[in-house]
Amino acid sequence: xxxxxxxxxxxxxxxxxxxxxxxxxxxxxxxxxxxxxxxxxxxxxxxxxxxxxxxxxxxxxxxxxxxxxxxxxxxxxxxxxxxxxxxxxxxxxxxxxxxxxxxxxxxxxxxxxxxxxxxxxxxxxxxxxxxxxxxxxxxxxxxxxxxxxxxxxxxxxxxxxxxxxxx
Numbered sequence: 330x331x332x333x334x335x336x337x338x339x340x341x342x343x344x345x346x347x348x349x350x351x352x353x354x355x356x357x358x359x360x361x362x363x364x365x366x367x368x369x370x371x372x373x374x375x376x377x378x379x380x381x382x383x384x385x386x387x388x389x390x391x392x393x394x395x396x397x398x399x400x401x402x403x404x405x406x407x408x409x410x411x412x413x414x415x416x417x418x419x420x421x422x423x424x425x426x427x428x429x430x431x432x433x434x435x436x437x438x439x440x441x442x443x444x445x446x447x448x449x450x451x452x453x454x455x456x457x458x459x460x461x462x463x464x465x466x467x468x469x470x471x472x473x474x475x476x477x478x479x480x481x482x483x484x485x486x487x488x489x490x491x492x493x494x495x496x
Contacts, residue, residue, distance in 0.1 A: 335410040337429050340437070341365040343403045344382060349396035359392035361385055361399065363407060384428040385409070391434065398436060408433040 341363035349359045365381045385407055387395050399405065409432045415425035 337407070337409050337411055339363055339365060339383060339407045339429065341383070341405065341407075343399055343401055343405065345401050347387075347392075347396045347399050349392060357389060357392040357396075359387045359395045361395070363405065384426065385431055386412075386428055387431045387434065391431075395434065404437040406435040406437055407431050 344362040344364050347359045347361040349357060351357055362382050362384050365383060366378060367381070368376065368378045371377050407429060409429045411427055412430050413425060413427045415423060418424050
């Protein structure tokens with residue numbers, strides 16, 4: 330069997346406040362999207378910028394911490410794995426998504442700001458090196474989705490269905 334690796338490392342800014350929900354077993358799950366900017370020079374010499382929006386899923390106590398301390402614009406470092414899933418929408422159409430299941434999250438704080446709800450000094454873009462870092466190691470607690478999503482498939486988790494992305 331050939332070797333394989335599923336590892337994702339991202340640094341970006343939250344596009345909105347995390348959405349914290351609980352599955353019927355009582356386990357917390359937080360979802361949010363991270364915007365990742367890429368600046369490059371085209372063949373014609375023109376400087377261009379593109380943005381990718383990546384959906385992040387965090388489980389357990391760490392999800393609650395993310396819900397408490399992160400907000401729109403917060404800079405974060407996310408380490409995790411890609412997971413694809415599909416479902417049938419209410420209109421009968423088959424839908425699918427690929428998201429990052431977080432194993433480790435570091436809350437990055439720019440030179441003068443701190444990540445946290447209600448903190449106006451949390452810059453969305455900062456040229457300063459991320460000197461202050463708060464680390465949450467998610468490897469201590471296995472997610473219910475780690476073995477194949479048995480805990481979350483098809484079950485209501487609050488305002489929406491976890492299997493149906495909010496987009």
